[in-house]
Amino acid sequence: MSKPQIADRGPPRDSIQEFATLIVEKLELGVKPWVRPWDPMKCAGPDAPMNAVTGEYYHGVNNLRFSMHPLAFESGDPRFCTYNQAQSKDWQVKRGEHGTVGWFYKQLEVDDDKADAGKRFIPLLKSFVVFHVSQIDGPPPYKPPTVEECPWKSEEATEIIMKSSGVPVRIGGDRAFYSPPTDHIQMPPSVAFKSAAHEACVKIHELAHSTGKETRLNRDLTGRFGSAAYAMEELFAELASAFVGVTLNIPTDIPNHASYIDHWLKPLKSDKKLIFHAAATAQKITDWILNLHPDYAEFSARHEQPERPGPSHGSQRDKSLTA
Secondary structure, three states: OOOOOOOOOOOOOOHHHHHHHHHHHHHHOOOOOOOOOOOOOOOOOOOOOEEOOOOOEOOHHHHHHHHOOHHHHHHOOOEEEOHHHHHHOOOEEOOOOOOEEEEEEEEEEEEOOOOHHHEEEEEEEEEEEEEEHHHEEOOOOOOOOOOOOOHHHOOOHHHHHHHHHOOOEEEOOOOOEEEOOOOEEEEOOHHHOOOHHHHHHHHHHHHHHHOOOOOOOOOOOOOOOOOHHHHHHHHHHHHHHHHHHHHHOOOOOOOOHHHHHHHHHHHHHHOOOHHHHHHHHHHHHHHHHHOOOHHHHHHHHHHOOOOOOOOOOOOOOOOOOOO
């Protein structure tokens, strides 16, 4: 009897390339996919993607990936979890639903006589799959916390962060920028902005640039306007502004930054992992900024714990690629 024929499924899917292509396609349409709708009349809840079972926020590229999910946009519910996590709560993923890929780094231990203790570790990028809660039967309705529960969403939060940063803010002129030589932020007068929230958004963006100083997160800030290095620094700050903005409940779109899109497209097309590096860098900036708020710092310290995909967790925190 002949063996049954097995259909050729073709080469395995490259989820990293697919995500990089998605980013490029959005940018080519003139859309910055990390910009979230902002409605000041909405209840101030954590719109950043979070795990439905553990309550932990996703980080880095997973923060970006899941925040772009259309179901999160449509429902206002930021919760996701893996199939196993859903089963652990007696929830059921609906028949026919397709999950969304996320990523984490796993350290592979190998023998190496030249390394300390005869071992060395190779970082491997691994994937896992989550479902949005609207794809699952069983989860309770989402109840966003109040401003009292999340004081970093108050109107005063940005000013608390700015003062805690120690970076001087000077007022005057018609441009907002961070000056590395003088280590100060220049801002136009408040009347130049359509709202206090949009002014706060720009302040956070310039503060993101200031984290590149060698005494802070130590990035290369020597790139001139129009250079590839300058464009990448703008991408880091742009993503960080979006991550911070969602957390503080302020706008996430930086005015006049559509001009940078063309500068981002070429490097993003040539290196599929560049968006991972950009998101990881943006997460480091985000953590530095948010932890300047004492209430957020306390919250972060309480929730700092390793996560792994599996029955009880949905992502792995890592210093180079946080999930």
